[in-house]
Amino acid sequence: MAHERIEIDLPLAKVYELLSNPVEFPKFLDRIDLVEKINSQTFEFKTDIGGEEYKWTTNLIDNLRNTRFAWITINGNLNQTGTIRFTPLDNGERTRVEFSLDYRTFFGDPEEELASFIEDSPAQLKKDLEKFKELAEGGTFKETPIESTEETEEEEVTA
Numbered sequence: 001m002a003h004e005r006i007e008i009d010l011p012l013a014k015v016y017e018l019l020s021n022p023v024e025f026p027k028f029l030d031r032i033d034l035v036e037k038i039n040s041q042t043f044e045f046k047t048d049i050g051g052e053e054y055k056w057t058t059n060l061i062d063n064l065r066n067t068r069f070a071w072i073t074i075n076g077n078l079n080q081t082g083t084i085r086f087t088p089l090d091n092g093e094r095t096r097v098e099f100s101l102d103y104r105t106f107f108g109d110p111e112e113e114l115a116s117f118i119e120d121s122p123a124q125l126k127k128d129l130e131k132f133k134e135l136a137e138g139g140t141f142k143e144t145p146i147e148s149t150e151e152t153e154e155e156e157v158t159a
Contacts, residue, residue, distance in 0.1 A: 001102040002121035006129045008095045009137050012088040015095040016066045018141050019084055019132070022058070026146045028132040031117065031124060034146070043071070045080065050113025054078040078114075079104040097132075101125055 008015050018024070022035045022043045034046040041060045046053065056076025062068050062083070070083040080103050087096040103118045110118060135141040 001100060002125040003098070003100045004122070004125045004129050005096060005098045006133055007089065008097060008133055009093075010095060012066050012086055012092050012095045015097060015136065016069075016086050018136055019086075019097065020063065020069045022071070024141075024146075027141065027144045028135060029128050030131070042074075045076075047078075049117045050111070052113070054114075056080055058082075077106065079106055097129065099125060099129060 022045075023037050025035050025045075026032045032045060032047055036044045036046075038044055038057070042057060043060075044055060044057050046055050048054070054077055056073045056078045058071040058080065059074050060069070060071050062070035066086055068083065068085050070081075072081050073079045080101070082102070083098075083100045085098040087098070088094075089096055101121060103121060105114065105118075109115070132141075135144055
């Protein structure tokens, strides 16, 4: 399990607003390619690990405004659970974020690429939260595009 803590120089309500929408996760969670909203409680995550596509559907299990946000996997080929806790600092002017993220397989031992993906999660989460901090404090989080990792085919032009 990956568990990291970071302090953000923004008010708690703003940090909660930025982190409580999983669709925005690919902006800073480098190893998540896409998150699609199915309904207000359900989201589908997608990523590529070692050339294999992984998809999983999550349900929000806890959404206590400005306090805690959590989800679990209900379907898919990768099991992910996550919790984000928010603590006000300096009379609410700054915010401590505690982010826990856990990946597991549904079937036995993972293959090499997936095992590495899971094993590297703690170090990657630390980098991802630093990226979130930079985007949030810099005021560019909302404007940052979600980069698509899907390859686009260019049409060949013949004259």
